[in-house]
Amino acid sequence: AQSVTQLGSHVSVSEGALVLLRCNYSSSVPPYLFWYVQYPNQGLQLLLKYTTGATLVKGINGFEAEFKKSETSFHLTKPSAHMSDAAEYFCAVSEANNNNDMRFGAGTRLTVKP
Amino acid sequence: DTAVSQTPKYLVTQMGNDKSIKCEQNLGHDTMYWYKQDSKKFLKIMFSYNNKELIINETVPNRFSPKSPDKAHLNLHINSLELGDSAVYFCASGPRGLGANVLTFGAGSRLTVL
Numbered sequence: 001a002q003s004v005t006q007l008g009s010h011v012s013v014s015e016g017a018l019v020l021l022r023c024n025y026s027s028s029v030p031p032y033l034f035w036y037v038q039y040p041n042q043g044l045q046l047l048l049k050y051t052t053g054a055t056l057v058k059g060i061n062g063f064e065a066e067f068k069k070s071e072t073s074f075h076l077t078k079p080s081a082h083m084s085d086a087a088e089y090f091c092a093v094s095e096a097n098n099n100n101d102m103r104f105g106a107g108t109r110l111t112v113k114p
Numbered sequence: 115d116t117a118v119s120q121t122p123k124y125l126v127t128q129m130g131n132d133k134s135i136k137c138e139q140n141l142g143h144d145t146m147y148w149y150k151q152d153s154k155k156f157l158k159i160m161f162s163y164n165n166k167e168l169i170i171n172e173t174v175p176n177r178f179s180p181k182s183p184d185k186a187h188l189n190l191h192i193n194s195l196e197l198g199d200s201a202v203y204f205c206a207s208g209p210r211g212l213g214a215n216v217l218t219f220g221a222g223s224r225l226t227v228l
Contacts, residue, residue, distance in 0.1 A: 034216065036219075041221075041222075043118075043219035043221045043222055044204070045219075088155055101159070101162065102217060104149075106154070106155070106156045
């Protein structure tokens with residue numbers, strides 16, 4: 001089955017600094033990849049997704065991620081962190097020919113310091 | 115109008131009790147899911163139903179029994195609650211053939227077993 005690994009359970013950046021959250025996936029078939037964000041006491045919201053086509057995908061709130069097949073990675077970035085970005089971020093994968101199953105990484109907590 | 119609604123939002127109960135969490139979606143999706151998020155924020159799929167048919171049943175104790183009376187509802191019943199069942203349970207729904215599409219999550223139901 002497909003799986004994802006998020007490197008770093010906790011990332012701390014200063015406001016205005018680059019945000020980089022790492023995600024590597026494992027899949028025997030072409031993957032569909034997702035980043036979700038969870039704010040305190042809320043459910044998960046979709047930030048962005050990759051299916052096919054352009055490997056650099058842009059999402060909401062200035063986030064983007066790049067699919068790199070050779071590295072089996074889908075890292076999430078944002079050029080300049082805002083205090084409001086503090087949340088838990090989850091990378092997820094589903095397989096293109098197995099449409100009923102989505103697997104999540106363990107999550108990365110992003111802290112933004114003033 | 116809430117797309118995926120779960121009740122109750124909070125549930126505190128004693129070990130050994132039986133409890134249910136209800137989920138309803140008004141998005142017309144065919145597939146519904148239950149995920150368990152533990153204290154370390156790890157999000158693990160428990161069940162997936164496609165138009166009332168069980169698709170995924172992960173290694174979950176048989177004390178957990180999902181019930182889908184129709185494709186808009188997926189309830190989770192838990193018998194003989196144990197301390198380790200304490201977690202946040204998320205319901206989600208997605209269109210048929212998840213593939214490129216995304217899951218919509220409820221706000222979560224926090225279960226505390228004393």
